Ligand code: FAD
């Protein structure tokens with residue numbers, strides 16, 4: 001009998017853990033496993049705020065795929081997925097090549113959602129890939145250098161505007177405020193010339209999160225000099241100029257800023273829509289076993305998927321935590337189907353949420369208990385290092401882990 005082809009799209013949190021689990025669960029003769037990813041490395045999306053601010057070397061956040069998977073069991077293809085033809089069971093790559101599948105797993109992650117706000121896509125930077133965060137770091141450094149070479153009279157060179165105070169915005173702000181003193185020293189910029197401005201549409205940072213923890217984060221950021229413009233949404237961006245104001249009102253203000261970073265939300269990969277799936281913001285409401293409705297051999301996980309939270313009757317937020325748990329379920333389900341068994345239902349078990357505020361501080365809820373400060377920071381590092389354990393690469397904790 002022909003060995004089934006399992007094709008995994010994306011080597012992020014969901015895709016890579018699916019591949020590692022399938023390589024462990026299936027015997028060599030059971031199936032051909034192919035993993036397709038844009039780059040020959042995996043990056044920890046959850047760490048990207050650090051290299052963006054320049055507080056971590058980008059290399060620490062990446063691991064080469066062939067150092068994780070067993071190349072004799074998982075064929076790695078470096079390529080960009082353009083579209084999936086579900087009727088023909090084929091994956092089309094941008095270079096024109098075609099990969100046939102019997103089972104496909106979508107783990108292509110998300111892209112920044114700009115809600116059609118004029119100029120945002122063109123003139124703001126995002127924390128979305130290793131390359132995008134390298135650009136942010138270098139742009140900030142170059143802007144600090146320009147402040148001096150342009151006569152030290154134009155503060156916009158050292159003004160950084162961050163749009164959005166969700167977890168990505170808050171974690172980035174937590175890193176950049178700690179880097180400012182070093183940047184000022186290195187580029188001979190007076191601290192009082194620097195402005196870090198956060199524009200958040202909701203009345204608080206981290207809307208919807210525990211109010212005590214939200215207040216802690218907000219006060220921490222304000223103490224570090226972040227100007228908070230809460231209750232204000234970004235309405236437009238031109239090169240070096242941000243227009244903002246209450247989203248429901250007509251009034252607007254502008255800020256001149258050489259660095260504009262957008263962290264206002266994510267949607268799923270555009271490959272979802274291109275492949276003909278019904279979705280909201282490119283997130284497919286998956287069946288109980290993580291399959292796409294009406295597609296017996298298509299699994300969708302991570303930021304491309306939506307799983308309903310019965311408690312809130314809204315989809316769970318897209319996180320690495322849920323992508324990882326879905327990956328375990330999908331690997332198990334594909335192995336079951338290959339072995340003629342039925343699939344099992346996915347149940348998400350939230351272990352909590354922890355966010356960093358720089359290297360030594362943070363906030364979080366773990367097992368229903370609130371944590372702050374150094375305890376939260378320690379817990380965040382434990383969680384970050386746990387990813388290497390999930391990948392079954394214990395040595396990486398010492399080599400790339402956070403301490
Ligand atoms: P990803 O991990 O993003 O991986 C997608 C992969 O697909 C990437 O390797 C990408 O290169 C590849 N790819 C994309 N398009 C193509 C294509 N067309 N062809 C080929 N390959 C492609 N969540 C938490 O649970 N905890 C946290 O602490 C946390 N911190 C975060 C911090 C930041 C700064 C950010 C931005 C997000 C954070 N998240 C966190 C959210 C989390 O990172 C995502 O929900 C998670 O990465 C989603 O996993 P995924 O497998 O769907 O996609």
Ligand code: NAD
Pocket residue numbers: 117163164165166167168169171199200201202206207232233234235263264265266317318319353354355356
């Ligand atoms: P998000 O959608 O969670 O937050 C976006 C923020 O931008 C919201 O606060 C929203 O009110 C604000 N916003 C939207 N439009 C705006 C506008 N026009 N102007 C100003 N503000 C605007 O997005 P995110 O922070 O990128 O997070 C994405 C996902 O990743 C979430 O599910 C999050 O939980 C997860 N994440 C988790 C962690 C963690 O657990 N430590 C860290 C980062 C991200």
